[in-house]
Amino acid sequence: xxxxxxxxxxxxxxxxxxxxxxxxxxxxxxxxxxxxxxxxxxxxxxxxxxxxxxxxxxxxxxxxxxxxxxxxxxxxxxxxxxxxxxxxxxxxxxxxxxxxxxxxxxxxxxxxxxxxxxxxxxxxxxxxxxxxxxxxxxxxxxxxxxxxxxxxxxxxxxxxxxxxxxxxxxxxxxxxxxxxxxxxxxxxxxxxxxxxxxxxxxxxxxxxxxxxxxxxxxxxxxxxxxxxxxxxxxxxxxxxxxxxxxxxxxxxxxxxxxxxxxxxxxxxxxxxxxxxxxxxxxxxxxxxxxxxxxxxxxxxxxxxxxxxxxxxxxxxxxxxxxxxxxxxxxxxxxxxxxxxxxxxxxxxxxxxxxxxxxxxxxxxxxxxxxxxxxxxxxxxxxxxxxxxxxxxxxxxxxxxxxxxxxxxxxxxxxxxxxxxxxxxxxxxxxxxxxxxxxxxxxxxxxxxxxxxxxxxxxxxxxxxxxxxxxxxxxxxxxxxxx
Numbered sequence: 001x002x003x004x005x006x007x008x009x010x011x012x013x014x015x016x017x018x019x020x021x022x023x024x025x026x027x028x029x030x031x032x033x034x035x036x037x038x039x040x041x042x043x044x045x046x047x048x049x050x051x052x053x054x055x056x057x058x059x060x061x062x063x064x065x066x067x068x069x070x071x072x073x074x075x076x077x078x079x080x081x082x083x084x085x086x087x088x089x090x091x092x093x094x095x096x097x098x099x100x101x102x103x104x105x106x107x108x109x110x111x112x113x114x115x116x117x118x119x120x121x122x123x124x125x126x127x128x129x130x131x132x133x134x135x136x137x138x139x140x141x142x143x144x145x146x147x148x149x150x151x152x153x154x155x156x157x158x159x160x161x162x163x164x165x166x167x168x169x170x171x172x173x174x175x176x177x178x179x180x181x182x183x184x185x186x187x188x189x190x191x192x193x194x195x196x197x198x199x200x201x202x203x204x205x206x207x208x209x210x211x212x213x214x215x216x217x218x219x220x221x222x223x224x225x226x227x228x229x230x231x232x233x234x235x236x237x238x239x240x241x242x243x244x245x246x247x248x249x250x251x252x253x254x255x256x257x258x259x260x261x262x263x264x265x266x267x268x269x270x271x272x273x274x275x276x277x278x279x280x281x282x283x284x285x286x287x288x289x290x291x292x293x294x295x296x297x298x299x300x301x302x303x304x305x306x307x308x309x310x311x312x313x314x315x316x317x318x319x320x321x322x323x324x325x326x327x328x329x330x331x332x333x334x335x336x337x338x339x340x341x342x343x344x345x346x347x348x349x350x351x352x353x354x355x356x357x358x359x360x361x362x363x364x365x366x367x368x369x370x371x372x373x374x375x376x377x378x379x380x381x382x383x384x385x386x387x388x389x390x391x392x393x394x395x396x397x398x399x400x401x402x403x404x405x406x407x408x409x410x411x412x413x414x415x416x417x418x419x420x421x422x423x424x425x426x427x428x429x430x431x432x433x434x435x436x437x438x439x440x441x442x443x444x445x446x447x448x449x450x451x452x453x454x455x456x457x458x459x460x461x462x463x464x465x466x467x468x469x470x471x472x473x474x475x476x477x478x479x480x481x482x
Contacts (some may be wrong), residue, residue: 438463
């Protein structure tokens with residue numbers, strides 16, 4: 001590209017030589033060599049990366065020929081907003097750090113906007129599949145992961161899946177590399193993990209995994225079971241879902257084997273296509289997955305709330321909402337979309353003045369800095385000075401100026417000195433002693449604009465720490481534009 005620009009520059013200047021000479025503008029040096037190009041900036045690479053991403057997954061088409069560049073800028077921003085809306089991000093039309101972070105997540109190779117026809121599905125409820133190769137992982141492990149992933153879909157539908165040997169099967173499962181003679185080339189480690197084809201003859205229903213990924217059976221690499229469950233959804237006829245809790249969400253996410261499963265959205269979508277599992281006994285043992293939390297549900301409660309720079313972050317199950325004074329829209333995202341090492345169902349969280357974030361769940365806590373888990377974590381909360389009888393933290397309230405954190409456990413509260421890294425003397429104390437009028441248990445607490453916000457159930461209590469009384473009671477989700 002640089003060579004082309006230089007050649008054009010030389011040609012242009014040569015054509016202008018006569019005109020330049022006549023007006024005594026002499027450019028002999030420019031005629032002998034190309035004008036230097038400005039150095040490439042990091043934002044140029046980011047924009048190029050984003051354009052390719054939007055081309056691949058959102059149907060963005062860069063302008064060519066004599067089309068106005070402004071039209072391309074508008075189209076780019078429109079597609080970027082569409083991507084941000086799909087991922088539950090603030091629709092700025094700009095390449096924000098959160099947007100780039102979402103784009104860099106490993107993901108499925110299929111488009112997020114191509115519509116799947118409801119009529120494109122398997123007519124036969126008994127489908128066969130074959131695993132033709134497994135060079136990256138031991139075959140027995142691949143077989144177990146694949147069988148378990150099929151079971152997720154058969155649990156809630158009449159569909160049944162039977163493995164066959166060789167390539168005489170409805171669905172062929174294989175590991176491929178780079179350009180492998182279909183329209184979806186792989187890109188090596190990271191990026192695109194796998195893709196699948198809609199039901200049909202020939203290649204229809206087939207599933208391809210990128211052989212170059214570090215496939216594992218746990219969370220140490222790319223979990224094969226989790227990716228297979230997603231791709232099998234495509235092989236059965238499902239498109240991508242914008243529900244971040246759904247297996248059919250395009251970006252890769254995996255917590256633990258015990259927590260991973262179909263969402264309410266996944267079950268509704270697959271049952272709409274194929275019906276309900278007719279085995280009454282099997283269905284009686286299965287519990288319909290919970291719905292992804294809705295921010296304006298009047299009964300919504302939070303597991304934890306914290307401030308992060310100028311934002312407030314609200315946690316619920318596997319999900320979180322991020323609010324900011326300048327946000328026009330507040331979308332739900334997975335906790336792992338920002339902090340991959342942080343578990344779901346945390347019970348407390350806060351950011352320190354050193355911009356590290358502590359997350360609590362059960363008797364353990366995690367410390368994250370710049371999105372990465374610090375070495376040696378998680379650790380037991382006893383490291384902070386809690387006795388062995390305290391097995392969980394209900395809420396954490398951090399005061400940046402005083403460099404102190406108040407922990408709530410049951411009916412008691414503790415005060416922790418962040419500078420000295422130890423509990424203050426005289427604690428624990430009953431909550432009513434330091435915080436008269438505040439009832440236990442406390443689900444979450446955060447300091448905001450001179451007040452302390454206590455959350456309990458679906459209610460939020462605004463507390464004046466100077467006068468020591470509750471000045472207002474509202475629904476907990478009032479911060480989520482509800």
